[in-house]
Amino acid sequence: MSAVAMRMLRRWETLLVVLLIAFVVLGSFLSPYFLTASTFSNLTSNLMEKAIMALPLALIIIAGEIDLSVESMLGLGSALLGFMYALGWPLWIDIPLVLAVGAFGGFFNGMLVTRVGLPSLVVTLGTLALYRGLASVVLGPRSVSGWPEWFTNFGFGDVPGTVIPWPLVVFGVLAVAFLFVLHKTWIGRQIYAVGKNKEAARYSGIDVARLKTLLFVLSGTLSALAGVILTARLSSARADNGQGFVLDVVTSVLLGGVNIFGGEGTILGVVLAIFVIGVLRNGLTLADVSPDTQSVAVGALLILSVAGPTLVRRISAARPRRQLTKPVSNS
Amino acid sequence: MSVRAVDAPTTSTLARRIGLERTVTLVARLREVGILLVLLATVVVVGIQAPLFFSVSNFEQILLNVSLIAIVVVGQTTVVLTRNVDLSVGSVVGLVAFATGDLLKEHSLGVAGAIAVGCVLGIGLGALNGLIITVGRVPAIVATLGTLYVYRGIDFLIAGGKQVSAIDLPRSYLGIASSSVAGIPTLILAAAVIALVAAYLLRNSGIGRQLYAIGSNPAAAEVVGIPSQRLIFGSFVVCGLLAGVAGVLWGSRFGSVNALAASGLELQVIAAVVVGGVNIFGGSGTVIGAVLGAVLLATIQNALLILHLSEFWLLAIDGAVILLAVTADAAIRGYFQRILMRTGRR
Numbered sequence: 001m002s003a004v005a006m007r008m009l010r011r012w013e014t015l016l017v018v019l020l021i022a023f024v025v026l027g028s029f030l031s032p033y034f035l036t037a038s039t040f041s042n043l044t045s046n047l048m049e050k051a052i053m054a055l056p057l058a059l060i061i062i063a064g065e066i067d068l069s070v071e072s073m074l075g076l077g078s079a080l081l082g083f084m085y086a087l088g089w090p091l092w093i094d095i096p097l098v099l100a101v102g103a104f105g106g107f108f109n110g111m112l113v114t115r116v117g118l119p120s121l122v123v124t125l126g127t128l129a130l131y132r133g134l135a136s137v138v139l140g141p142r143s144v145s146g147w148p149e150w151f152t153n154f155g156f157g158d159v160p161g162t163v164i165p166w167p168l169v170v171f172g173v174l175a176v177a178f179l180f181v182l183h184k185t186w187i188g189r190q191i192y193a194v195g196k197n198k199e200a201a202r203y204s205g206i207d208v209a210r211l212k213t214l215l216f217v218l219s220g221t222l223s224a225l226a227g228v229i230l231t232a233r234l235s236s237a238r239a240d241n242g243q244g245f246v247l248d249v250v251t252s253v254l255l256g257g258v259n260i261f262g263g264e265g266t267i268l269g270v271v272l273a274i275f276v277i278g279v280l281r282n283g284l285t286l287a288d289v290s291p292d293t294q295s296v297a298v299g300a301l302l303i304l305s306v307a308g309p310t311l312v313r314r315i316s317a318a319r320p321r322r323q324l325t326k327p328v329s330n331s
Numbered sequence: 332m333s334v335r336a337v338d339a340p341t342t343s344t345l346a347r348r349i350g351l352e353r354t355v356t357l358v359a360r361l362r363e364v365g366i367l368l369v370l371l372a373t374v375v376v377v378g379i380q381a382p383l384f385f386s387v388s389n390f391e392q393i394l395l396n397v398s399l400i401a402i403v404v405v406g407q408t409t410v411v412l413t414r415n416v417d418l419s420v421g422s423v424v425g426l427v428a429f430a431t432g433d434l435l436k437e438h439s440l441g442v443a444g445a446i447a448v449g450c451v452l453g454i455g456l457g458a459l460n461g462l463i464i465t466v467g468r469v470p471a472i473v474a475t476l477g478t479l480y481v482y483r484g485i486d487f488l489i490a491g492g493k494q495v496s497a498i499d500l501p502r503s504y505l506g507i508a509s510s511s512v513a514g515i516p517t518l519i520l521a522a523a524v525i526a527l528v529a530a531y532l533l534r535n536s537g538i539g540r541q542l543y544a545i546g547s548n549p550a551a552a553e554v555v556g557i558p559s560q561r562l563i564f565g566s567f568v569v570c571g572l573l574a575g576v577a578g579v580l581w582g583s584r585f586g587s588v589n590a591l592a593a594s595g596l597e598l599q600v601i602a603a604v605v606v607g608g609v610n611i612f613g614g615s616g617t618v619i620g621a622v623l624g625a626v627l628l629a630t631i632q633n634a635l636l637i638l639h640l641s642e643f644w645l646l647a648i649d650g651a652v653i654l655l656a657v658t659a660d661a662a663i664r665g666y667f668q669r670i671l672m673r674t675g676r677r
Contacts, residue, residue, distance in 0.1 A: 066472070117665075118657050121416070121472050122611045126653035129598045133647025140643055239643075247480045250473070260470055292590070296484035303477040307467030314468075 012257040016272040020279060027283035034286060037163040045156055045233060047278040048167035049074065049226040050245055051271075054252045055178045056219035058270045061253055062182075063215055064195040064262030065113060065120035070223040070249055072131035073105050074242035077227025079135035082144030082237025091151060098224050105131060106220020110213030128246070135239040144237040155232025167229050174222070179267040191215070195262030244295070251298050252277050255305040277301070362608035366623045370630060377634040384637050391516065395508075397629040398522035399424075399577045399584060401622045403596065404603045405529045406457075406573030408621045409566045411604055412533070413559075414546040414613030415464065415471035417567060420574045421596030422482035423456045427578025429486055432495035432588040435504055442504045449579035450572060456482060457571015461564035483594065490590035497586035508583040518580060522622075525573065530618040542566060546613025595646075602649045603628050605656040610664075628652065 027034040053070045060067050077098045084094040105127065112123040154166050182188035193201040194208050202208050231237045256273035258265030277298060284294045378385045403420050410417045431449040434440050440448065456478070463474040497505060510517045533539035544552045545559045552559050582588045607624025609616025632645055 068476075112654065112658070116658055116661055118661055119611065122605070122657050123654065125598070125601060126650050126657070128650070129602070129646050129653065130650025133644065133650050136643040137641065137647055140641070244480070247476065250476060254473065260473055290487060292487035293484050295480035296488070299477040299479070299481035299484065303463055303467070303469055303474055303481075306469045306473050307463060310468045311466075 013266070013269050013272060016256070016269060016276055020272060020276050023276060023279040023283060027279060027286065030283055031286040034283065039282065041158055041163045041165055043278050043282045044168045045165040046282070047274060048165070048171045049230045049233075049242065050248045050252065050277075051171050051274045052167075052174060052226045052229070053219070053223050053245070053249045054256075054270055054274055055174055055267070056215060056222050057249055058253045058256065058258050058265055058267065059178070059182065059191055060120075060212075060215045060219055061258050061260065062195045062262060062265045063191045063212055064198060065212060065215075066124060066250075067109065067120065067216065067219045068124040068246055068250075069105070069109060069127035069131055070219060070226075071242045071245040072128050072135065073102055073220055073223035074227040074230060074245060075135040075239055076105065076131045076138070077102055077224035078231045078237045078241040079139035079239040081228055081231050083138050085147070085237070086144045091148065095228055098228055099221055102220040102222070102224025102227075103217050104220070105224070106217040107213065109220065110216030113216065114209035114212050132239070132243070139237065139239045141239075145235055147232065147235050151232050152235040155229060155235065167233070170225075170229070175267060175271055182267055187211075192263055195259075195264075197263075247295060247298055247302065248277055248281075251302040251305070255301055260306055273305075363617070363620045363623060366607065366620065366627055370623070370627050373627070373630055373634060377638065381637045384634065389633070389637075391519075393626070393629050393633045394519045395516060395584070396633070397625050398516075398518040399580055400596070400599060400603065400629070401522040401625045402525055402573050402577045402580075403600050404607075404621050404625045405526050405618050406570035407600050407604050408607075408609050408616065408618050409529070409533070409542065410471075410570045411609050411611060412542050412546045412613055412616065413563050413566050414549065415563060415566070416475065416601070416611075417457075417460060417471065417570050418475040418597050418601075419456070419460060419478040419482055420570065420600055421593045421598075422479050422486065423453055423571055423574035424578040424581060424593035424596055425590070426456070426482045426486040427452050427575045428581035428588045428592045429490050429495065429590060431579050432500065432582040433489065435501055435582070436495050436499040442501060445504075446579045450575045453571045453573070453575015453578060454568055455571070457568045457574070458564070460571065461567035464567065465560040465564045479597065483590075487590045492590070494587060494589040495582060500582060500586070504583055505586065506583075508580065518584065521576075521580070525576070526618055526622045533618060538562065538565075543614055546610075547615065598646070598649055598653075599628065600625075602653045602656075605653055605660070608656075608660070610660065611657060624656075 024035070033039055053074065057067055057070060080101055081094050081098050084097065085091065109120070109123055109127055112118050113120045156165065158165050159169060182191065190201070190206050190211055193204070193206060194211060198208055227241065230241050234241070252273040253265075253270055254260060255276065256265065256270035258270065280297060280301075281291070281294050284297065285291070374384070383389065403424060407417055407420060427449045430452055431445050434445040434448060435442065460471075460475055460478055463469050463478070464471050467474070469477075508516075508518055512520055533542065541552070541557045541562055544555075544557055545562060549559060578593070581592060585592075603625035604616075604621045605611055605624070606627060607616065607621035609621050628649070631648060635644060635648075636642065
């Protein structure tokens with residue numbers, strides 16, 4: 001990566017930090033409760049399911065694919081967990097089974113993309129419907145409650161003596177692992193290589209199909225895990241849990257500076273973007289804006305995070321000092 | 332988009348190629364016949380299980396259910412042909428439906444005025460999508476995922492938990508959906524006319540052929556001077572307008588509209604489009620096929636209800652059908668590509 005691009009990346013993350021601080025300041029003007037420990041605890045635990053799903057999605061998009069099915073896999077995970085728990089099966093059996101189903105769902109996506117050769121956009125649009133549909137087949141309209149205390153505590157309790165919610169601990173561990181793998185290992189370099197130029201990556205000996213399948217499996221598993229955590233936090237398993245999460249998850253990845261065409265992006269950027277969106281939503285909640293209406297702001301942020309850099313580039317390219325620009329493909 | 336170098340074919344291979352191209356076109360035609368056969372099989376199997384299914388009024392019900400979706404499917408096809416996709420259609424239908432209903436409820440406009448405003452709103456929302464995609468150069472999937480939530484959010488903002496019910500709506504407006512022309516319900520007639528006009532224009536007009544060209548080879552379309560960006564913008568405007576038309580008719584058909592109207596419709600629409608044989612990579616497929624796809628899905632939906640199968644299967648079936656259709660397409664296309672490659676080499 002060239003030094004100029006590096007500087008651009010740094011600048012993008014700086015922008016996110018500025019945005020984050022601006023939203024925090026704005027929020028504290030809006031409400032005196034904004035800068036309190038309980039707000040922090042609430043805000044982060046509200047975010048963690050989305051944050052956990054954003055990590056593997058970042059890798060998938062860097063590798064040049066997309067996974068829109070994450071929120072439905074979350075719903076299927078939650079529904080299955082509720083279904084099995086209602087049958088009287090103990091949680092230590094249910095949770096691994098749910099994660100296994102998540103892994104299989106991801107594997108199914110991966111197979112259709114890499115072996116059948118279908119575009120991931122269509123495949124995961126199909127499984128977005130399929131997995132959510134299966135969730136409602138499994139559980140129907142009912143909701144399952146009556147969870148053991150240790151389980152619900154894991155969902156919304158803090159680590160004793162701190163304001164750090166348990167899901168944040170899970171996310172923290174995962175984020176560090178993803179950071180390490182993407183930026184410090186050969187696997188990470190392969191992911192960038194595949195996203196930059198699939199053919200070149202294949203000719204240099206990377207098993208592109210296996211790598212991508214692995215990423216989809218990871219995405220499915222962690223989405224199911226997010227389903228388990230959300231079930232614990234709401235102490236309720238429902239088939240429609242997590243409906244609409246895909247907006248925040250995709251937005252945090254793209255706002256985090258991951259290139260939608262693949263090959264670029266950092267975990268740090270994604271983590272920052274997750275908190276930007278969380279703080280924004282929290283501020284809007286304090287200003288009495290309903291979650292559905294908040295999506296106007298998040299949706300606009302999603303579009304701006306992709307259109308913004310392109311427009312800036314086009315405007316600067318249109319200046320007198322003409323450069324050779326390569327045509328932007330439009331697929 | 333990589334451009335593959337092609338050896339100059341000799342006359343005989345060219346002739347053979349053209350023959351094969353014809354076969355491919357024939358297969359595309361067969362797709363429509365294929366859907367009709369599956370449709371027929373579904374009707375026969377379900378009909379044997381439940382004779383009620385065979386009644387004329389049930390078929391009319393199916394077609395009425397499909398008419399609004401079919402109008403949106405026509406718009407979506409126009410967009411998908413250019414190798415794009417519009418995920419925001421469900422939100423456009425919902426927002427226009429509520430806005431129209433609200434205008435009629437407040438009696439601020441007559442029926443004709445409210446319908447006109449609804450259509451203009453649809454055009455505006457489609458144009459915004461088109462601008463984001465062509466000027467902002469945002470991939471359609473991201474742009475319309477964003478506007479899916481932006482438009483739905485605006486819907487929630489103006490609805491604010493309110494609902495427009497049948498009592499609030501003028502009778503002349505509600506009458507549109509229950510009226511019929513020469514024995515055919517107006518909604519079915521409207522959908523059929525829109526589909527046929529679109530099918531004719533896409534097949535026979537210059538702009539229609541250019542839309543196919545953009546989808547089948549964007550780089551080549553650019554080279555031969557097709558104004559791709561302008562036409563893609565136009566296809567999103569058409570898609571917005573048709574979603575707007577469906578939205579305008581929504582309240583008339585269902586009698587009540589809340590902020591959740593038509594949510595999730597985009598998945599049904601896209602399922603119909605891919606089942607109908609429109610290539611999701613753009614460049615091939617017909618409006619008639621896509622509308623037949625919508626009829627097939629609605630028939631399956633109706634069969635489930637008549638056979639007392641759980642309605643919870645509906646979404647799962649939509650998803651499975653999307654995956655099956657694109658997998659089958661990929662298999663067929665792969666098969667023909669292999670044959671084409673072999674003849675090309677000979």
